[in-house]
Amino acid sequence: xxxxxPAIVSVLLAPLALAAWSTANAAxxxxxxxxxxxPGATPIPAPSAAPDAHPRAVITTSLGAVTVELDPVKAPLTxxxxxDYARSGYFEGTVFPRVxxxxxxxxxxxxxxxxxxxGQRAPIRNEAANGLxxxxxxxxxxxxxxxxxxxxxxxxxxxxNAFRDHRDDSAAGMGYAVFGRVVGGQDVIDKxxxxxxxxNGMHQDVPLTKVIxxxxxxxxxxx
Numbered sequence: 634x635x636x637x638x639p640a641i642v643s644v645l646l647a648p649l650a651l652a653a654w655s656t657a658n659a660a661x662x663x664x665x666x667x668x669x670x671x672p673g674a675t676p677i678p679a680p681s682a683a684p685d686a687h688p689r690a691v692i693t694t695s696l697g698a699v700t701v702e703l704d705p706v707k708a709p710l711t712x713x714x715x716x717d718y719a720r721s722g723y724f725e726g727t728v729f730p731r732v733x734x735x736x737x738x739x740x741x742x743x744x745x746x747x748x749x750x751x752g753q754r755a756p757i758r759n760e761a762a763n764g765l766x767x768x769x770x771x772x773x774x775x776x777x778x779x780x781x782x783x784x785x786x787x788x789x790x791x792x793x794n795a796f797r798d799h800r801d802d803s804a805a806g807m808g809y810a811v812f813g814r815v816v817g818g819q820d821v822i823d824k825x826x827x828x829x830x831x832x833n834g835m836h837q838d839v840p841l842t843k844v845i846x847x848x849x850x851x852x853x854x855x856x
Contacts (some may be wrong), residue, residue: 653776690719691845692724699815700852701816702816703716714784726845727740730743733838738826742785747833751776756784757781761808770790770819774810
């Protein structure tokens with residue numbers, strides 16, 4: 634049964650944290666995968682300058698393909714992280730396990746049985762203070778209540794969600810790092826967002842029909 638957007642927002646504004654898939658944090662909008670990185674893991678270093686100022690990738694799903702354009706100038710760590718996962722094939726076979734119409738769709742870390750896919754890397758630094766906003770069609774990182782905890786899971790905003798933007802450097806005000814935008818296939822995103830959902834164990838807003846990420850392919854750099 635779907636919940637109304639005002640009811641969702643009233644629950645989410647208090648913590649403003651996309652928490653891990655756990656019963657204690659089930660109300661958060663875009664949680665990170667259950668598989669936590671071992672304490673003390675070292676975040677990946679800052680990447681060198683990207684050869685393509687605005688790399689693009691095609692996310693092929695069981696409901697169609699979506700093209701995203703990334704912003705390594707504003708979000709270098711986050712873009713490098715996403716590209717590394719994409720080029721390694723990590724996203725293949727994962728699902729969109731949480732879909733909230735008028736809000737967001739999330740994927741990139743759980744398998745169809747809703748178990749975390751092995752192989753997640755160390756978390757990255759939160760780049761939410763980069764000036765990019767959580768507007769409709771933007772791509773951002775899911776994380777736990779710890780600001781610097783994003784690994785593989787990402788979400789795509791279905792609406793303008795200003796309450797997820799960076800406000801300050803506190804844990805509550807850090808926000809969620811935007812690192813790209815949809816430039817093709819927004820109709821596919823809306824189709825995913827329209828799927829009927831239900832609770833499945835500890836997971837909420839799970840599509841009744843699995844939406845699979847079949848591949849994420851990085852396009853050749855523009856000349």
